[in-house]
Amino acid sequence: MPFSIRQIAKLAGVSNATVSRVINGSDLVTPETTQRIQEIIRDLKFVPNRSAARFKNGKSQIYGAIVPDLTNPFFMETAKIFEELLVENELELLVSNTDFHLSRTQLSIHRMLLRRVDGVAFMCSEREAASLESLVQNRIPVVTTDHHRTAPGISDIVVDFRDGMAQIVGHLKELGHRDLGFIGGTDDLATSRDRRDSFLDAVVRFGLSSQDSWIMPGNFRISGGAVGMETILKQERRPTAVVTANDLTAFGALRKVHEMGLRIPEDISLTGCDDIEMSDVVYPPLTTLRISRRQYAQMLFEALQTGAEDLTQPGKVFSLPMKLVVRQSTGPAPAR
Amino acid sequence: MPFSIRQIAKLAGVSNATVSRVINGSDLVTPETTQRIQEIIRDLKFVPNRSAARFKNGKSQIYGAIVPDLTNPFFMETAKIFEELLVENELELLVSNTDFHLSRTQLSIHRMLLRRVDGVAFMCSEREAASLESLVQNRIPVVTTDHHRTAPGISDIVVDFRDGMAQIVGHLKELGHRDLGFIGGTDDLATSRDRRDSFLDAVVRFGLSSQDSWIMPGNFRISGGAVGMETILKQERRPTAVVTANDLTAFGALRKVHEMGLRIPEDISLTGCDDIEMSDVVYPPLTTLRISRRQYAQMLFEALQTGAEDLTQPGKVFSLPMKLVVRQSTGPAPAR
DNA sequence: ACCCTGAATGTAAACGGTGTCAATGAATTT
DNA sequence: AAATTCATTGACACCGTTTACATTCAGGGT
Known part of the structure; x- marks a missing residue:
């Protein structure tokens, strides 16, 4: 039932080449022939096989x-x-x-x-x-x-990220934060190292502080953010703001903060990265870096x-x- | 550079048919021939063109x-x-x-x-x-x-939805709700009408109440939920619970509730539909119908x-x- | 009348595989 | 030794298009 170009050609009494030319809008074909073939194509609802063409x-x-x-x-x-x-x-x-x-x-x-x-x-x-x-x-x-x-x-x-992290850290500094935490991705990825190093760089550049126990790995998913934030919050001395490597991570962190009965941003500030649509929907809406x-x-x-x-x-x-x-x-x- | 089966055949000194048989694991080929061809395929990193095969x-x-x-x-x-x-x-x-x-x-x-x-x-x-x-x-x-x-x-x-809405409405009734609102999809879709009718049906079946001004259209997206919820909340008499046609709609509604300074579920209960991963991450986590x-x-x-x-x-x-x-x-x- | 030009169309060979059928040749049977 | 079988392999058409090239034929110039 799916017709081929040859069948159309036979019905129109022309060669397959002519039909092909009509399909591709070549100007080498008489207007009359073109019209006749187009009518047949329309009547039969013929659709050329583009895969074959590309093949x-x-x-x-x-x-x-x-x-x-x-x-x-x-x-x-x-x-x-x-x-x-x-x-x-x-x-x-x-x-x-x-x-x-x-x-x-x-x-x-x-x-x-x-x-x-x-x-x-x-x-x-x-x-x-x-x-x-x-x-x-x-x-x-x-x-x-x-x-x-x-x-x-x-x-x-x-x-x-270098520029992005500078923007985030600068923003946090303006808000009076000095002690920053970070939840990233898995360490074996260049992009994780990149984000983390950019963060640490910015911390140093802005004269703020962080410490190893506040720098957590993650997995770029909600679950990693939750685990990372839990580890950070359980410590005796906590950062006042946590920067994360992507929004999903921030969401997981955010949920964990709620679960532990703390408030954002009153008790701790949190930032994401990506600015996915949901970032504006979670509570509170997420400060983040838009790509x-x-x-x-x-x-x-x-x-x-x-x-x-x-x-x-x-x-x-x-x-x-x-x-x-x-x-x-x-x-x-x-x-x- | 992307080789064809014939080039492999020429190099192996066999016909393309034999190469094809080797590729498809036919047992009609001598182990020695098979091995020789496979070696050439491996050395040349030849990958057969599956589109051509399927074509x-x-x-x-x-x-x-x-x-x-x-x-x-x-x-x-x-x-x-x-x-x-x-x-x-x-x-x-x-x-x-x-x-x-x-x-x-x-x-x-x-x-x-x-x-x-x-x-x-x-x-x-x-x-x-x-x-x-x-x-x-x-x-x-x-x-x-x-x-x-x-x-x-x-x-x-x-x-x-008939069964789903019955579960939701039953759950709300148990919690003491009597006045229910609904935010659905656009009215020209069968699935919107379906969800809304199933909801209304359940409301009647459980002996609860609703009213036209609490039944809002939406668009199955965050924006529709926000608009719908705003309209509902601005009314003098409000429902105590709002059922929505999907989770994204519920997210929009949820944000609007927050924006208007109300609390969920203390002031108003809200339910979604689909149970996407984010439903467990928003605040408060969403009661919903899982598909x-x-x-x-x-x-x-x-x-x-x-x-x-x-x-x-x-x-x-x-x-x-x-x-x-x-x-x-x-x-x-x-x-x- | 003849040749030339060029527009319109046809012919046939690809593209990269698959699969049918035929051909080959060695081993087995008679 | 001839006939038969069977395993292995080759030749080739085909799938639906595109396209280079060939062909046809009408019209214009000489």
């Missing part, structure tokens, strides 16, 4: 996105805009979730290879990036985030488009700015 | 998901499990976001057609379902949710698998149960 010229017109956590709103808000950009360019989006697992990540990469996608937005950490070269070897450009490492065909987008999804998605797209042009070119580095959004989870430091 | 037998091995709002955690949590199921079955997931727009929905459907996907999980409302038949005409099975309508090749999953993502995803998958077997069979109807999850956004009704 012919070696491109799939599909981009893949490999994400560690499909349910993380930050990825999804980005993916949504990314998909819009793709659709505008007649591309499709294939998503693959890895759940932070190395083995699943490698499978994802391999599946992208099997499908011959035209580009991969790899949103996992560099720890899981083992076989990205196999994509490039197969002429598939890649864009990563916060890997701090590029290679021919592999571009990197780096979030400007523009649109800017991010556009960088992903641009990196893959330019990457495809010449895979022997060294990958580019894009810098993604952060912007402080002050809400109600930060307030004046409590008197000691 | 040959007319299947793309890709399922499409059309969702109205990619950032809605409920969809994403479902999509995540759905994708897992697909991967286990050597299928891929193509996502398409419509932002609740009719025109974008039709474009999405058309793109699924262009790509000849093997099935479509259509998670938008029936209002946007105009051209679903075009999919079936092209032998693509479809599964919808809460359309309350099936057709050959189109199955429907219906969420059991099992796994069950939902499995139904989607099963519907498409069985739908593909025979597209002339009438579509099936699946029923998805709901389960009350009591948290802290509901409490005893305030004394009048």
